[in-house]
Amino acid sequence: ILVFTDLDGTLLDHHSYSFQPALPALQRLAAHNIPVILNSSKTRPEMEALKQQLDNTAPFIVENGAAAIIPSGNLSEEPEEILFAAPRDVILEQLHWLRSKGYEFRGFNDMSAADVADVTGLTIQAATAAKQRIGTEPLMWQGEEYQLLEMKSLLEQVGLQLIKGGRFYHVMGQYDKADAMQYLAQRYQAINPQKQVISIALGDSPNDARMLERADYAVIIKGVNSDKLMITGAGHVMRSQGEGPTGWNECIQSLLNQLLPVAH
Ligand code: 2M8
Ligand code: MG
Ligand code: MG
Structure with a gap:
């Protein structure tokens, strides 16, 4: 069992x-x-x-x-x-490209541990641990709803997915x-x-x-x-x-x- x-x-x-x-x-x-x-x-x-x-x-x-x-x-x-799933570097590269296309979001990589602690209520120590990621990037969406759907399908075209977590959207490989x-x-x-x-x-x-x-x-x-x-x-x-x-x-x-x- x-x-x-x-x-x-x-x-x-x-x-x-x-x-x-x-x-x-x-x-x-x-x-x-x-x-x-x-x-x-x-x-x-x-x-x-x-x-x-x-x-x-x-x-x-x-x-x-x-x-x-x-x-x-x-x-x-x-x-x-x-x-x-895809390594986080690959995910961050794609997100960098999408941002240059005008999609607006804030990910854990864009935030300091203090910022992550601020938005999640985690301690700084726990927020530091939450930032140590290998295959996903959590995002706070800052654009319009229709843009989120557009970005989701652009991510799918490059073999990634966008899934809804508790508070964040998570970008990761198709796994x-x-x-x-x-x-x-x-x-x-x-x-x-x-x-x-x-x-x-x-x-x-x-x-x-x-x-x-x-x-x-x-x-x-x-x-x-x-x-x-x-x-x-x-x-x-x-x-x-x-x-x-x-x-x-x-x-x-x-x-x-x-x-x-x-x-x-
Ligand atoms: C992230 O995930 C939560 C749960 O689904 C969310 O999206 O709201 C995490 O991936 C995690 O590492 C972190 O501890 C958590 C903090 O709220 O956010
Ligand atoms: Mg869970
Ligand atoms: Mg749960």
Whole structure:
């Protein structure tokens, strides 16, 4: 069993960023050596800080699926950082060109850590970590709506995409959280071909939909965006009653009751 989870609004409370209510389920997963694979729009250094608090050593997926990080001793002896999408340099080059064409936006690369802290409410230290990106650029749109649509299609013509995050638009290669999840599931399957990998995915927003659709067990966590999260074709779908980490705990506990062999 592998657990893939979104962070904000899913494992972390939307407001306090706490994972406290999910601790009983997290402890149960750890006792059964079931990896909890974090999958979010945050950067590698942002997620490494959180993984330390969670005591989590599993592989993880950063920047909306742009890359997977495999610490040593998990799937391979050597640590790996696998970049699936376009490198940030290429993204910044295209954005530079689009700006010269008159499109108006402000990206993390245009902002100091203090500016990022200002618009997000992150501390300067966290904002510095959020600026260390390898395959995505978050933007604040400053132009008209129709220009945003134009820019989206120009980006698509050069193999990039523009997706809506919580507060920002993210420019990245044509790769997502679902693709990265499948990549890691295949890596786990390859080291243990005897046993069928079962994937559980948890998310709360429309940008989690594809990840949930491709998982064996999909969990929709209740929250401000979860009504807009519609999924089709997934094997088993469950909606939590509690919000954020409370719902996370509730649904993982119930899935483990279902999936783990009964102890004698
Ligand atoms: C960025 O993403 C959020 C969540 O989707 C957003 O677009 O509002 C990030 O990619 C992240 O690195 C950063 O921590 C966050 C700060 O609000 O913004
Ligand atoms: Mg979320
Ligand atoms: Mg997210």
